[in-house]
Structures are given as structure tokens and as C-alpha cells.
Amino acid sequence: MEKKFDKKKILDLLLNNAMYIIIALLVVYVAIKRPKFLGIASIINIISLTASKLPMALGIAGCIVLAGTDISAGKIVGLNACITASLLTTVYKIWPNMTAPFPIPVVLLIVLCVGGLIGLFNGFCVAQFDLHPYIVTLSTQLIIYGIILIYMMLGTNNGMALSGMTEEYKQLITGPLFNIGTVRVPRYVFYALCFVGLMWVIWNKTTFGKNMFAVGSNKVAAEVSGVNVKKTIMMVFTLAGMMYAITGFIDAARVGSANATTGLNYESDAISACVIGGVSFVGGTGKISGVIIGVLLLQVIFAGLNFLSVNANLIYIVKGLIILIACAIDMRKYLTKK
């Protein structure tokens, strides 16, 4: 009897930490096959990749906690990357009348406003018209896509990729934070850490964060206990929009250019990362640490399969399986609670 109980406990422990175990197994396997996978250069590369995807995932996680989603995220990233690249540049193609690049803080403010306003618009439609976020963001991503295409045709640009960004801006984002040997850790890793801290405080230490979880787990109950549900929803989406804007702001410098396909399918990776990290679509559950694990796992898969020279087609299959397993484990937890 006692033995059986133990078995169940161990199984539970294994399942509840399945994602950590999968990451560990994957890392060990790749490292055995390709020892350089655990070299400093490779680890910094994985950390940098993770850092670049984190702000966006942190933003989208809030929408998922509300039992919603946001599929306009990638396009918001793209639009803001294009805006950033067009203003912090030394070749004035979108705005031929510019005579000097904009000051960096002004551009940051502009993209935060653009991202925030689009987020607010998403949140407003969700809250005010009681529409499912999928429908709302499905519509807005089309609208934003159109705006991106129009924006890229402005001036003398003709839809070309935007590059030639100012050295100052590139340094701000990709300049070295510090060096380990000859390997450079880019500054955006530090920014990502700041955003992780910021979001952790917002989620765990503020009334707004608590309200978000309350609305996510039960809207009616939250309403009854005095939470301003509509305001909470709008704030979550606005915050998410601003995080996408930051992602776009960083991505333009990180990739070194922006075009109309920048941000393509980003949301599917961000949503997958959240789900893998246990931010449940059921709503009301999720942790910042989970989001980080989710993003990290996807990047470990990307880099690991690359090191193993795995056929590109298999990457889709592996990703799909991981997401499916993660969701199954997640639902199992939920079912046992019931």
C-alpha cells in the first residue's frame, strides 16, 4: 500500500517537472553528441536567443492568463520594428524629408505609444463588446498587416527591407554588456532581465496582477468581489502591446534590419512558449518562471537540433510534439484538481 503511494508520488513529481526533465535530457543528449553545445559561445547564443523572445512572451502570457490569446502580437512586433528602423536610420527612405535620425528616447516613446494603443484597442474590443480575444486579434492583425504594407511603401522605400540603422542605436541594443573571453553578451540580455523583474513584480506584487489572475480564473466571481474586470482586461492588453513594441524595438537592431515579414509567426512561438511553461489556456494560472522555461526550451530545441544537424522538417514535428505533451501534462494537473 505504502509502496504504491510512493510510486504515484514519484510519477506526479516526474510529470509536474516534465519540462525541466525534457530540457535536461535534451541538453545532455546534444552535449554528448556535440560537446561544444555546452561551450560558452553556445550557451551565450542560447541565452541571447531566449532574451530576444522573452519580452514578447511575457506580454502574451498576460493575455493567456485571462483565458484569452493574442494573435496580433507578431504583426505588432513587425510594425514597431519597421517604425524603429525607419526613424533611427541614416538613410531616410520612408521619410525622405528627415534630416537626422530621431533621438532614441523619442522613438522608444513612439513605439511604446503605438504598441500600447493597439493593445488598448484590442483590450477595449475584448472588454467592451465581450468578444473572444481570438476574434479581436484576428481582425487587428489583418489591420496592422495592411498598415505595415502601406508604411513600407511610403517615401522612396518601395517595400524594401529597412537597414542602415544608427551606430548609437545598434550599440544600445546589441553592444557588449560584458565579454566572457572573446564571447560578447549583448545588452538586450540585460533588458530582458529587467523586463522579467518588472513583470514578476506586476504579476505578483500589484493589485492589478492579482486582479488579472482573478479575472482569468473566474470573470463573474471577480466582478462580484469588486474587481473592475473591463479595466483589468484593457490594461493587460495594453501592457502586452507595449511589450511587443519593445520586442520590435530590440529586434530591428538585433537582426539588423526590418521588413514586412519581420515578426511573422512570432506569436505562435510566444504562445507555444507560454503553454509549454504552464501558462494554461484554461486561464488564471501561470508563472513568470514558467514563461522563461518555455522560451528557453524552444531555443534549446532550435539550437540543439541545429547542432545535431537534424533535418529542418523534423524541427516542426519535434516542436509540435513538445507543445502537445506540455498541454497534456497541463490539463492532467487541472483534471486531478477537479
Added chain:
Amino acid sequence: MKKLLSVLLAALMVFTLAGCNNSANGGDAPASDAEDVAVFWYNHTDAYLSSVRSAMTDALESAGVTYNHYDANTDQTTQTDQINTAIAKGVKVLVVNQVEASNDDVTKTILDAAAAANLPVVFFNRSVTEEVVTSYANTAYVGTDYTQAGHMEGKMVGDYVLANYDTVDLNGDGVISYVMFKGQEGNLEADARTQYGVEDADAILTAAGKPALAFYDADNANKYLLDLNGAWSNTASKEYMDTILSQYNEENGNMVELVIANNDDMALGAVNSLKEHGYNGGADQVTIPVFGVDAMDFAVALINEGSMTGTVKQDAVGMADAVKTIAVNFLNGNGAFDGINSAYELEGTWRVNIPYSAYNG
């Protein structure tokens, strides 16, 4: 308060849209009257096609014909619906950048619909098959020989590597290790560029007694890295290159010594990654030769500053000009190729090829 906010937000969105729309689609025909020339694009995000689009806008405008652009957003069904709607609306010439290149059934469907309304069709850029096109009257295709860009890129790579063999061979092992970035699976141009970009270079090298190029990762049977979104994007090549450089570098004596990309966007991603790792930044740094295709403005700029080595120019203005000439000929009842620029290669009675040219500064 909230209602006011919603109205304001909606108004803002509409204004933004309306404001931008004027500059982007200046040539729209009045709503009640169908345009003369309807142009159907496979995807408005494509950078090269966007430059063709603005050249075509200028060409059609100066020819004094009315026109409208349609975006199929990579979906053939959308495009076919758009074409049928335009026919119903009463346009006079169809100009089609077919989404599913070389799909004969799609081409036949489009041509059947056009024939029923007795309309001429000009296909361009994305390939259609000769036997289908020639079986209909008043149909032409403006394209490029899709293998040509790959051949030119391969030749450029081969010539460059041969002329600078010892500089390119960083670790002095006598073999040049390369990486190839492929934009998309199942695309004829991507296939040809991936194949000939290396094959033709190898031919030049082996003819001169040098060993063939070696893919940097001997275990990768594909011998290319693919943009998983099929978007030929610089994000994909940047992330691959970052990952490659974390494993293959000069310290380990296995640095990638040559980058060949299917297009300039992917070449750009590789250049940006190399720059971040202390390469390709000027005379005092080691330069890894990077080759692309398209001769985008930014690529030309990179080549002139020495951060990129070569690209192949696909003539956007020439393509737009040829399409315009044929469309206007059809509109006026002239022969399809009357007065067409003699620099373009005519192929039979159905096809015009716009030649590529190599660009290396």
C-alpha cells in the same frame, strides 16, 4: 468616457488608413468604373516584387492607363477569386503574378475564365508552363530564366574564391567551408539557387585543380539551412548564423569561410551576425565573403562598404516595363511584343526573359 474613447480610437485608425491609402494606391480607378489593367500580386510583402510594383505603378501611370493592384497574400484561392471578381467588374487586361508557380491547373482556370470574357492575360515573375500559355490566344509571360540567377551566383562565388583562395581559406586546410541559406522549400528559384550556387562554383574550382567547396557541417545531408517560415528572411539567417558561430569559429579552427544565400535579405542577416562577432566590419577585420541575389539597395550599399561580396541583379524596372508594354499592346489591339525593349530576350511567341546581371561593386 469609454464610448468617447472608442470613437476616438476608431477615428484614429480610419484616419491613419485613409491618410496612407492615398499615397500607396494613388492610381485607383473611380469605384463605378472598372480599371483597364488589373494587376494580381502573389504577396505584397515580397521586397523584390514591391520594387516591381512601384516601377509598374509609374510605368502604367505614365502610359495613361487606369490600373489597380490586388494582393493575394500567398493564397491561390484568394487570387483566383480576385481575378473572377475583376472580370465580372469589367477590366480589360489581366496581369497575373500567379501564386502557385508552375501549377498548370491554376493557369488553365485563370485562362479559361479570361477566355470566356475574351480578355488578354499577361503572366509575370512566377513561372507558368509553355504548353498551357501557348494554347490560348492573347497570352504572354514575362519572367526570368529562373536558373540564371543561381548560375550567376555560382560563377561569381567560384571566380571570387579562386582569385582569393588563400585569403578565403582562413584555417589553411586547403578546403573552403561554406554555409548555404535557402529561402523556401518547393520553390523552383530557391531550388536552382541552392543547387547551382554551389555546383557552378565547384565546377570553376575543380577545373582549376582546387577541391570543391565543403558544407561547414559534414553531417547535414541537405547541405543548406532553411528558413522554417519559408519567408527568405534575414531573421532566420541571422539566428542560424549566430548559432553556427557559437560552434564554428576561428578559435576552434573550423570557421565558416564563405556564405551563399538565396537572396539579399538572408545575406544581410548573415552579414549582421558576422559583424556582431567581429567580422566584415572593415579593413582591420577578417571579411567572410557573403553572396546574395536581388541587388537590393541595402545589399549594394553593403557591397560598396566591403561587408558583402556580391549579388545578382534582378531588373525590377525592366520587368515592370516589359509587362506594361505588353499590357498596353493588348489594350490597343497591337501584337504582344510590339515595340518591346530589344535588351530583353524573346522566347518564341509567348515569353520575354529579363536578363540578370552580376554586381560585385
